[in-house]
Structure formats: C-alpha cells, structure tokens
Amino acid sequence: MRKDLGNLGAVYPMPVLIVAAYDENGVPCAMNAAWGMICGYHEIALFIDEEHKTTQNIRATKAFTVSLADQDHVAEADYLGIATGNKMPDKFAKSGLTATKSEKVNAPIIEEFPVCMECELAEIVETENVHAVIGRIINTNVDEKVLNENGKVEISKLNALIFDQFQAGYYVTGAQAGQAWRDGRKLLGE
Amino acid sequence: MRKDLGNLGAVYPMPVLIVAAYDENGVPCAMNAAWGMICGYHEIALFIDEEHKTTQNIRATKAFTVSLADQDHVAEADYLGIATGNKMPDKFAKSGLTATKSEKVNAPIIEEFPVCMECELAEIVETENVHAVIGRIINTNVDEKVLNENGKVEISKLNALIFDQFQAGYYVTGAQAGQAWRDGRKLLGE
Numbered sequence: 001m002r003k004d005l006g007n008l009g010a011v012y013p014m015p016v017l018i019v020a021a022y023d024e025n026g027v028p029c030a031m032n033a034a035w036g037m038i039c040g041y042h043e044i045a046l047f048i049d050e051e052h053k054t055t056q057n058i059r060a061t062k063a064f065t066v067s068l069a070d071q072d073h074v075a076e077a078d079y080l081g082i083a084t085g086n087k088m089p090d091k092f093a094k095s096g097l098t099a100t101k102s103e104k105v106n107a108p109i110i111e112e113f114p115v116c117m118e119c120e121l122a123e124i125v126e127t128e129n130v131h132a133v134i135g136r137i138i139n140t141n142v143d144e145k146v147l148n149e150n151g152k153v154e155i156s157k158l159n160a161l162i163f164d165q166f167q168a169g170y171y172v173t174g175a176q177a178g179q180a181w182r183d184g185r186k187l188l189g190e
Numbered sequence: 191m192r193k194d195l196g197n198l199g200a201v202y203p204m205p206v207l208i209v210a211a212y213d214e215n216g217v218p219c220a221m222n223a224a225w226g227m228i229c230g231y232h233e234i235a236l237f238i239d240e241e242h243k244t245t246q247n248i249r250a251t252k253a254f255t256v257s258l259a260d261q262d263h264v265a266e267a268d269y270l271g272i273a274t275g276n277k278m279p280d281k282f283a284k285s286g287l288t289a290t291k292s293e294k295v296n297a298p299i300i301e302e303f304p305v306c307m308e309c310e311l312a313e314i315v316e317t318e319n320v321h322a323v324i325g326r327i328i329n330t331n332v333d334e335k336v337l338n339e340n341g342k343v344e345i346s347k348l349n350a351l352i353f354d355q356f357q358a359g360y361y362v363t364g365a366q367a368g369q370a371w372r373d374g375r376k377l378l379g380e
C-alpha cells in the first residue's frame with residue numbers, strides 16, 4: 001500500500017557540506033548545508049540564501065570551500081548548522097576547528113575535515129524559484145588517510161556524514177550494494 | 191598529510207534519483223540522476239541536460255516524478271543510467287519496472303521504488319554555468335513499508351541507494367552517527 005505525505009521534500013541521502021569563507025577582514029566563518037550538489041563536472045551548487053553570513057562573505061571574497069563533514073566531527077558539524085554567524089562573530093573560533101588559508105583560492109580549508117573542494121564563485125543564480133551559489137571547483141584537497149592505494153577516495157575510510165531530512169538524523173555509510181555502469185548491463189541484454 | 195587531486199567534483203553522499211516522465215504519446219521514460227538535490231522547502235533541482243529523452247519529455251508534459259532507488263532494485267536503477275531513451279524507445283519497458291499514472295501530476299509513479307516526489311515543472315534554469323530542471327513538489331507518495339509508527343520515513347527501512355562518484359559504487363546506509371540540531375548544542379555553551 002502507498003500513502004501520500006503532502007508536498008514533502010524527500011531526497012535521501014543528503015550530504016553534510018561545510019561551506020567556509022573569509023569575511024572582508026580575513027575572519028573565517030562556516031556553515032552546515034545539506035542543500036548542495038555537484039551541478040557540472042567542475043561546478044557545485046549551494047542552495048543557501050542571502051541572510052547567511054557565509055553568503056555575504058562569498059559575495060565579498062568571491063571564493064569559498066566546501067568540505068565533507070565526517071563522523072569524528074559530528075558535534076562540530078552540527079554546531080556550524082545551529083550557530084548563526086550574523087549573531088556570533090566568533091562562531092568559527094568557538095567550533096574549535098582549524099582554518100588554514102587555501103593556496104588556490106581566498107578561502108579557508110578546515111583541516112579536520114577529510115575532503116575539501118576549493119572554489120571560486122562562478123555566479124549567484126537568482127530566479128523565481130531558486131537562489132543558488134555556484135562555485136567553480138579549482139582543486140580538491142584531501143587527507144591522505146582517506147585515499148586507497150590508487151589515490152582514490154575510499155568510502156570506507158572517508159566516514160562522511162549523511163543527513164536524513166525525514167528525522168534529522170546523521171548516518172554513516174554501510175555496505176556496498178553494487179557497482180554503477182556494470183550492474184544494469186544484464187538488462188541491456190549484453 | 192593532505193594531497194591535491196585537481197578540480198575533482200567530490201560531494202559525498204550523492205542520491206540515486208530516478209527521474210520519470212511521459213512523452214507526448216504517454217509512453218513513460220526514466221533516467222538515473224545523481225546530480226540533483228532539494229533546492230527549497232517544496233522544490234527540487236535536477237542538473238540534467240537537454241539531450242536526455244527525459245528532459246525533452248519534461249519540456250513537453252511540464253511534469254515529472256523523482257523516486258529514490260533502493261537496494262532491491264540496483265540492477266534496474268543502474269540500467270536506467272546506462273540505457274539511452276533517445277536510442278531505445280522501449281527503454282522503460284525493458285527495465286521490467288511498473289509505471290502507474292500519478293493522480294497529482296501528468297507523470298508516472300514507478301511502483302517498485304519506495305519514495306516518489308510528484309512534481310510540476312517550475313522552470314528550467316539556463317545560465318553560463320548551470321542547466322537545471324526545477325520541480326515544484328506537489329506530493330510525496332511512499333510505500334507504507336518504509337514508514338515508522340509515527341508516519342515518518344525510517345532510514346533503516348528505506349534501503350535507499352547512495353552513489354559514490356569517486357569509484358562509482360552503490361552503497362546503503364550504516365549506523366546512525368548523531369542527531370541534527372542537538373549534537374552541536376554543547377559547543378554553543380548551552
């Protein structure tokens with residue numbers, strides 16, 4: 001039996017993205033955003049609105065980073081989603097996280113998170129239905145501990161958080177269930 | 191030690207979204223898309239380009255559905271990402287999946303997938319950096335087997351697939367690692 005739940009946003013999984021940028025004085029701020037995704041081979045879209053301190057910082061500096069939050073830093077990641085940069089100038093400092101200036105863009109890399117996309121602001125899309133900050137990914141900087149012997153990010157080492165919008169849970173990844181561009185071939189008749 | 195991987199798209203987790211629409215003759219087609227996310231409280235953005243048969247269908251019918259692929263249908267979900275609707279008019283039929291017309295929008299619900307967002311086309315955003323199909327979520331239709339006693343989607347019952355863009359793996363969810371809007375409070379000093 002199926003049931004109607006109304007006009008509920010129901011994408012799962014969602015990422016736990018930590019978006020970081022400097023203000024005009026070089027003070028880092030960061031926020032937790034689940035509404036973001038790759039939107040091109042070297043582009044990322046973040047659906048974050050104008051009110052955020054981080055959005056204002058991105059408009060000022062034209063750069064930002066996007067890190068993947070991991071299991072060892074659930075409290076820090078969640079705090080960055082609760083605390084408001086506009087009301088707390090020391091928001092980032094209170095997180096206890098470490099910001100190091102990117103060598104590629106004018107934005108902070110947060111050392112504790114294992115994967116960090118260093119982005120230049122490509123554009124801010126504003127339409128009737130969408131407000132999106134679009135970044136051009138200049139470089140992805142990773143902690144070597146999450147790479148396998150071939151230099152690729154290994155999901156079992158990454159321990160990235162997953163956000164559940166239905167009940168506001170954070171999860172980690174379980175077992176591998178298949179392989180893309182392989183498992184469907186039998187239905188092609190190949 | 192940290193390492194640079196170049197301009198690599200590195201969001202994880204990514205969803206395995208199955209986007210379905212009818213063509214002008216009422217024939218269903220569907221595709222697998224990882225580049226999609228909620229972009230507002232009742233909106234979804236899909237970064238799928240004009241060449242897809244599904245995009246053409248959405249332009250024609252102004253409606254589509256977005257389902258979450260699950261572990262029991264890895265082969266079918268992957269097939270919908272490999273097969274090309276433009277070259278295979280019977281692509282959807284060959285999947286073995288069941289399309290039932292939505293009562294809310296002019297688009298097919300795929301019965302086998304547990305969660306389905308029924309959407310009207312809100313707009314197609316085309317800028318220098320982005321091509322996005324934006325849907326207004328009219329209703330979310332779910333299989334009761336994935337709901338808990340409070341009527342909410344339960345991640346442990348959903349068995350939704352997760353896509354790993356680093357190594358093209360499909361995964362399922364593991365353990366709960368935390369709770370949003372709670373775990374970060376201690377850093378607020380509350």
